Amino acid sequence: MSAPETNAAGTTGADAAVPAVRMREVNKAFGDNVVLDQLHLDVDPGERVVIIGPSGSGKTTILRVIMTLERPDSGTIEVGGRHLYHERKGDELKPASEKHIRQVRANVGMVFQHFNLFPHLSALENIALAPIKAQGRSKDDANQTALELLDKVGLREHANHTPGQLSGGQKQRVAIARSLATEPEVMLFDEVTSALDPELVGDVLEVLRDIAEEGKTTMMLVTHEMGFAREVADRLVMFDSGRIIEEGRPREILADPQHERTQSFLKAVLAH
Amino acid sequence: MDGLLLTPGQYASLWIGVQITVQLLLWSFALGVVLSLVFGLMRLSENRFARGFALCYVELFRGISSIVLLFWFAFALPILLDIGQPSRVVMAVLALGANMGGYGAEIVRGAILSVPKGQHEATTALNLSGFHRVRHVILPQALPVILPPFGNLTIEILKGTALVSLVGLRDLAFSAEILRTARTQMEVPIGVPELFINVLVIYFVLAQIISFTFRLFERLVNARYRQRTGRRAVDVSGGAAAPATAPGDATGGT
Ligand SMILES: Nc1ncnc2c1ncn2[C@@H]1O[C@H](COP(=O)(O)OP(=O)(O)O)[C@@H](O)[C@H]1O
Ligand SMILES: [Mg+2]
Numbered sequence: 001m002s003a004p005e006t007n008a009a010g011t012t013g014a015d016a017a018v019p020a021v022r023m024r025e026v027n028k029a030f031g032d033n034v035v036l037d038q039l040h041l042d043v044d045p046g047e048r049v050v051i052i053g054p055s056g057s058g059k060t061t062i063l064r065v066i067m068t069l070e071r072p073d074s075g076t077i078e079v080g081g082r083h084l085y086h087e088r089k090g091d092e093l094k095p096a097s098e099k100h101i102r103q104v105r106a107n108v109g110m111v112f113q114h115f116n117l118f119p120h121l122s123a124l125e126n127i128a129l130a131p132i133k134a135q136g137r138s139k140d141d142a143n144q145t146a147l148e149l150l151d152k153v154g155l156r157e158h159a160n161h162t163p164g165q166l167s168g169g170q171k172q173r174v175a176i177a178r179s180l181a182t183e184p185e186v187m188l189f190d191e192v193t194s195a196l197d198p199e200l201v202g203d204v205l206e207v208l209r210d211i212a213e214e215g216k217t218t219m220m221l222v223t224h225e226m227g228f229a230r231e232v233a234d235r236l237v238m239f240d241s242g243r244i245i246e247e248g249r250p251r252e253i254l255a256d257p258q259h260e261r262t263q264s265f266l267k268a269v270l271a272h
Numbered sequence: 273m274d275g276l277l278l279t280p281g282q283y284a285s286l287w288i289g290v291q292i293t294v295q296l297l298l299w300s301f302a303l304g305v306v307l308s309l310v311f312g313l314m315r316l317s318e319n320r321f322a323r324g325f326a327l328c329y330v331e332l333f334r335g336i337s338s339i340v341l342l343f344w345f346a347f348a349l350p351i352l353l354d355i356g357q358p359s360r361v362v363m364a365v366l367a368l369g370a371n372m373g374g375y376g377a378e379i380v381r382g383a384i385l386s387v388p389k390g391q392h393e394a395t396t397a398l399n400l401s402g403f404h405r406v407r408h409v410i411l412p413q414a415l416p417v418i419l420p421p422f423g424n425l426t427i428e429i430l431k432g433t434a435l436v437s438l439v440g441l442r443d444l445a446f447s448a449e450i451l452r453t454a455r456t457q458m459e460v461p462i463g464v465p466e467l468f469i470n471v472l473v474i475y476f477v478l479a480q481i482i483s484f485t486f487r488l489f490e491r492l493v494n495a496r497y498r499q500r501t502g503r504r505a506v507d508v509s510g511g512a513a514a515p516a517t518a519p520g521d522a523t524g525g526t
Binding site: 067068069102105106108109110112114116117118119120129130133134178179182 | 388390391393394396397398399400401404408409412413
C-alpha cells in the first residue's frame with residue numbers, strides 16, 4: 001500500500017515528505033484475538049483520513065495505539081517523524097522512556113465516543129486544564145483561548161456549566177474544544193457522533209467540518225457518517241479483521257467498492 | 273455527690289488529657305492521610321516493586337493490633353535503632369498514623385479504581401503529568417468516595433488514642449484514671465460512675481465534632497458536582513479576562 005496520491009490542503013508543504021503518522025508492521029492482539037495485523041499506514045500532514053469497517057474490526061484500537069492508550073505488541077509508530085514508542089540510541093531503536101513518549105504524545109489529541117469530560121469542572125475549566133497544567137500557559141491566557149474555542153463550537157454562554165448541565169451534543173463539542181486547546185498536530189476522532197441523539201449529530205459534524213476546512217490539523221476519524229466522509233475526507237480506509245482491505249478517494253470507494261467485504265459493509269451502513 | 277458535674281479543678285485535670293488526646297488525633301490523622309495517599313497510589317503504580325512494597329505495608333499495618341504497634345514504636349524500636357528515648361507522643365503518632373495509613377491506603381485505592389476508565393484515558397489524551405492527573409482529575413472525583421470511610425477511620429483513631437495511656441502518655445483516659453485512683457484523697461470526693469460519665473461525654477463530643485466536620489466537607493465536595501453557585505460562576509469568568517462578555521457569562525452560570 002503506498003501513500004495516498006492526494007496531499008491535502010497543502011498548508012504544510014515543507015513537511016510533505018515526513019508523514020504526520022507513520023505505522024509500520026504494527027501488531028496488537030488481546031489474547032488470541034488478533035486486532036491489528038501487520039498494520040501499515042501513513043497519514044500526511046493536514047490529511048483527513050476516515051476509517052470505516054465492521055464493528056470489532058480494530059478501528060478504535062488503531063486510534064488507541066496512536067494515543068498510547070494501548071501499547072502495540074510490536075511494530076513502530078512515528079508521529080511527525082519522531083518515534084512514539086522507541087528512542088534512537090546510536091543505530092538502534094530502544095523502547096522509549098515515559099518522558100520521551102510524553103513528549104511525542106503532546107502532538108496527538110483524541111476525542112472519545114463518550115466524551116470523557118471531567119464532571120467536576122466547568123466547560124471552561126475542562127478546556128483550560130491541559131494548557132495550564134501540561135503546557136504551562138498562564139491562567140488568563142488559557143481561559144481566553146478556552147473562551148475563543150467555546151465561541152468556535154457555539155457554546156460560549158455555557159462556559160460556566162458543568163458537563164452534567166449540558167446535552168450530549170454540547171458535551172461532545174466541549175470535548176472537541178478541550179482537545180483543540182493544546183493544538184495537537186494530529187487529532188483522532190473515535191465515532192464522536194455515535195452516542196448522540198440523531199438531531200444533535202449535525203452540530204458536532206459542523207464543528208468537525210470547520211476544523212477540516214482550516215486544514216492545519218491532521219485528522220483521523222472513525223465514523224459511520226458516510227455523507228460526512230464523502231464531503232470531508234481526503235482518503236477512505238476500509239478496515240477488516242485487523243487489516244486495511246481497501247483505500248482511496250471517498251467518492252470512488254463509495255460509488256464503486258472493489259472488495260466484496262467493502263461492498264457488503266457499505267450496503268449495510270447505507271441501508272440505515 | 274448529687275450532680276453529675278465535677279469540680280473545676282477536676283475538669284482542669286481532665287482538660288490536660290483532652291489536649292493530649294486531640295493533639296495525638298490531629299497528628300495521627302495528618303500522618304495517616306499522607307500515608308493513605310502515598311501507599312494507595314503506590315498500590316496502583318505501574319512499577320511492580322512499588323506495588324509490592326505498598327502491599328507489604330498495607331498487610332503489615334492493617335494486620336497488627338494498634339496496641340502491639342504502639343508497644344513496638346514506643347519500646348522496641350528505640351532500642352533496636354539505638355535512638356535513646358524519643359518523645360512518646362511522636363512514637364504514638366507514628367503507630368496510630370501508620371495504622372490509619374494501612375486501612376486508608378485501601379480506601380484510596382478503591383476510590384481511585386471507582387473513577388471511570390474514560391477519565392484516566394482523557395488525562396492521557398491531554399498529556400497531563402502523573403501528578404496533575406491525580407491532583408486535578410482523579411482525586412477530586414475519588415474524594416466523595418473516600419470521605420465517608422475516612423470519617424469512620426478518624427473516629428477509630430480517636431478511640432485508638434485511648435491506648436496511649438498504656439505507654440505512659442497522659443491522655444484523656446489516663447487523666448481519668450489518675451482522678452479515679454486519687455479520688456479518696458480529694459477535698460471533694462468524686463464518684464467513679466460520675467467521673468466516667470463525664471469522660472464518656474467528652475469522647476462522644478469529640479467523635480461528633482469529627483463526624484460533623486466530615487459531613488460538612490462531604491457537602492462541600494458534592495456541591496461541586498451540582499449546579500454552580502453564582503459566586504463561583506463569577507470567579508470563573510472573572511479569571512477569563514474577557515471584560516466585554518464576562519458579566520453576561522456570569523449570569524449564564526447561575
Ligand atoms: N481492552 C481490550 N481487551 C480485550 N479485547 C479488546 C480490548 N479492546 C478491544 N478488544 C477487542 O478487539 C477487537 C477490536 O476492537 P475495536 O478496536 O474496539 O474495534 P472497532 O472499533 O472496530 O469496533 C474486538 O474484538 C474487541 O473485543
Ligand atoms: Mg470502536
